[in-house]
Amino acid sequence: GAVVSQHPSWVICKSGTSVKIECRSLDFQATTMFWYRQFPKKSLMLMATSNEGSKATYEQGVEKDKFLINHASLTLSTLTVTSAHPEDSSFYICSARVALSHRVTEAFFGQGTRLTVV
Amino acid sequence: QKEVEQDPGPLSVPEGAIVSLNCTYSNSAFQYFMWYRQYSRKGPELLMYTYSSGNKEDGRFTAQVDKSSKYISLFIRDSQPSDSATYLCAMSGMDSSYKLIFGSGTRLLVRP
Numbered sequence: 001g002a003v004v005s006q007h008p009s010w011v012i013c014k015s016g017t018s019v020k021i022e023c024r025s026l027d028f029q030a031t032t033m034f035w036y037r038q039f040p041k042k043s044l045m046l047m048a049t050s051n052e053g054s055k056a057t058y059e060q061g062v063e064k065d066k067f068l069i070n071h072a073s074l075t076l077s078t079l080t081v082t083s084a085h086p087e088d089s090s091f092y093i094c095s096a097r098v099a100l101s102h103r104v105t106e107a108f109f110g111q112g113t114r115l116t117v118v
Numbered sequence: 119q120k121e122v123e124q125d126p127g128p129l130s131v132p133e134g135a136i137v138s139l140n141c142t143y144s145n146s147a148f149q150y151f152m153w154y155r156q157y158s159r160k161g162p163e164l165l166m167y168t169y170s171s172g173n174k175e176d177g178r179f180t181a182q183v184d185k186s187s188k189y190i191s192l193f194i195r196d197s198q199p200s201d202s203a204t205y206l207c208a209m210s211g212m213d214s215s216y217k218l219i220f221g222s223g224t225r226l227l228v229r230p
Contacts, residue, residue, distance in 0.1 A: 006161070034217075034218075043206065043220045044162070049217070091159075093162070095218075107152075107164065107208075107218055108164070109162045109163065110161050112159065112160060
């Protein structure tokens with residue numbers, strides 16, 4: 001299947017600093033990528049939809065100025081957590097959808113990034 | 119009411135048991151139904167997907183969709199310790215946004 005590579009897999013940062021997470025589609029082009037956040041023992045919460053060459057679409061309640069998304073190419077989307085605070089500590093996962101047929105798409109996920117803000 | 123409901127478990131079974139995992143949903147527009155497996159500290163990986171109602175089998179895994187009851191199931195036969203993971207159901211409609219709505223995940227533990 002398609003491969004989505006996410007980097008770094010884990011990061012610890014000081015409160016007030018910014019952290020950038022990269023999501024790459026290694027063997028396919030992804031015009032759309034999705035960023036999720038997952039709390040322990042909770043489901044994936046969609047944060048935003050990243051569109052190549054245009055602004056990201058954020059879900060209700062997600063601060064776009066805090067979670068900056070850039071999708072500069074067909075294989076790379078980045079999520080930057082700005083001025084991070086301890087409550088931003090979480091598991092962040094990116095995903096890209098690949099068409100299996102004209103009606104069905106499959107979502108491939110990155111390995112996830114565990115962010116700890118101290 | 120959440121769009122997708124899933125019992126968080128944990129579900130503990132002996133090796134070799136048949137496992138039944140379920141989700142219910144409220145949005146009748148959902149057409150695509152998927153099951154993902156997620157190991158600790160890893161991203162989810164797709165196990166199976168089904169379009170509309172019906173059954174689908176792949177090895178030890180069988181996915182069932184009952185749209186009339188808004189109920190989907192994943193069965194695992196001859197469960198193995200390596201099946202121990204969190205299983206997430208996910209579904210989406212036919213709109214072009216391709217947004218997936220996930221259940222909260224069921225943690226499964228298969229005891230040797």
